[in-house]
Amino acid sequence: MIYARIAGTGSCLPGTPVTNDDLVARGIDTSDEWIATRTGIRARHFAADGQNSSDLAETASRRAIEAAGIQADDIDLIIVATSTPDYIFPSTAALLQARLGIRNESPAFDVQAVCSGFVYALSVAEKFIRSGSHKKALVVGAEVFSRILDWNDRTTCVLFGDGAGAIVLEASDQPGILATALHADGAHNEILCVPGTVASGKVLGDPFLRMDGQAVFKFAVKVLGDVAQEVLAATGSTVDEVDWLIPHQANVRIIQSTAKRLGLPLERVVSTVASHGNTSAASIPLALDTAIRDGRVQRGQRLVLEGVGGGFTWGAALVQY
Numbered sequence: 001m002i003y004a005r006i007a008g009t010g011s012c013l014p015g016t017p018v019t020n021d022d023l024v025a026r027g028i029d030t031s032d033e034w035i036a037t038r039t040g041i042r043a044r045h046f047a048a049d050g051q052n053s054s055d056l057a058e059t060a061s062r063r064a065i066e067a068a069g070i071q072a073d074d075i076d077l078i079i080v081a082t083s084t085p086d087y088i089f090p091s092t093a094a095l096l097q098a099r100l101g102i103r104n105e106s107p108a109f110d111v112q113a114v115c116s117g118f119v120y121a122l123s124v125a126e127k128f129i130r131s132g133s134h135k136k137a138l139v140v141g142a143e144v145f146s147r148i149l150d151w152n153d154r155t156t157c158v159l160f161g162d163g164a165g166a167i168v169l170e171a172s173d174q175p176g177i178l179a180t181a182l183h184a185d186g187a188h189n190e191i192l193c194v195p196g197t198v199a200s201g202k203v204l205g206d207p208f209l210r211m212d213g214q215a216v217f218k219f220a221v222k223v224l225g226d227v228a229q230e231v232l233a234a235t236g237s238t239v240d241e242v243d244w245l246i247p248h249q250a251n252v253r254i255i256q257s258t259a260k261r262l263g264l265p266l267e268r269v270v271s272t273v274a275s276h277g278n279t280s281a282a283s284i285p286l287a288l289d290t291a292i293r294d295g296r297v298q299r300g301q302r303l304v305l306e307g308v309g310g311g312f313t314w315g316a317a318l319v320q321y
């Protein structure tokens with residue numbers, strides 16, 4: 001039996017933390033009290049001008065490759081989850097492959113499922129590995145959401161940050177990814193979207209993130225609870241067997257409500273939203289890497305990774321780390 005196991009993780013947060021008070025100082029009509037009370041966010045990081053998703057992905061990937069104890073050229077599959085790619089094409093994954101100096105002609109492609117992107121990419125990579133076709137996958141979530149924020153819209157611009165997280169997923173005879181579940185319901189595409197594009201040299205439509213916050217909140221809590229139960233049920237596991245829930249880091253109230261719905265104490269939930277903000281596809285691997293490096297997540301423990309985002313998309317993975 002071939003399993004797909006997490007061999008190493010890495011992450012990257014650009015620059016220095018930008019606090020809620022820093023946003024106020026930049027002229028945004030908000031307050032630390034409003035943001036912290038409603039979202040739990042205290043700070044986030046922003047990429048510098050000219051620093052793109054591939055730059056953050058490269059740093060996170062090098063750290064993951066080092067943690068896995070392999071060489072970059074051992075990687076035979078790269079999947080990058082991003083909704084803020086460097087270019088329309090080539091993919092950020094192809095750019096990343098070149099940056100890492102990988103010349104083995106193995107496949108590299110992006111997955112676009114917004115804040116669920118990392119779980120989608122992980123699930124795809126797991127299927128490649130379990131099929132026996134590939135042995136070492138680099139799975140990355142990398143975003144520069146600061147580029148798609150409308151700084152005149154205080155209801156959204158205070159919520160997001162930039163960053164990247166990466167894992168090396170390798171073939172193993174020991175269990176790793178135990179179950180995954182992916183879902184989408186495109187009927188809800190309008191509650192969270194960037195409804196624009198570039199054509200004929202012009203921006204068509206609206207290039208900024210738009211969100212119906214309350215609709216997103218209700219949807220997120222419901223589907224995150226359901227999809228966590230789905231991966232547990234698929235393996236005959238119970239919530240008591242979960243050592244850590246590592247959810248998409250959008251909002252501390254969504255995280256708390258999800259944990260409550262699952263009957264999971266908050267002591268077993270990894271939350272980094274206070275210092276990272278919402279980094280979309282990067283948030284889960286960033287939180288995972290943080291909790292591995294600070295010693296909370298230990299080898300042999302069971303983790304539920306789960307995300308929800310624009311589309312609407314959602315998904316989960318039950319992982320034996």
Ligand code: ACO
Nearest residue numbers: 030031034038115154155158213214216217250251308309
């Ligand atoms: N600072 C100060 N006041 C603000 C701000 C701000 N940044 N933003 C909005 N307000 C004001 C509004 O203008 C409004 O004022 P009014 O009553 O005088 O009109 C008041 O605060 C309440 O506005 P609401 O939009 O109703 O605020 P709500 O309590 O719904 O909170 C929030 C908004 C935090 C976005 C909430 O809906 C939420 O948490 N939604 C979840 C969305 C989310 O986390 N999305 C992340 C992306 S989705 C994902 O990753 C899955």
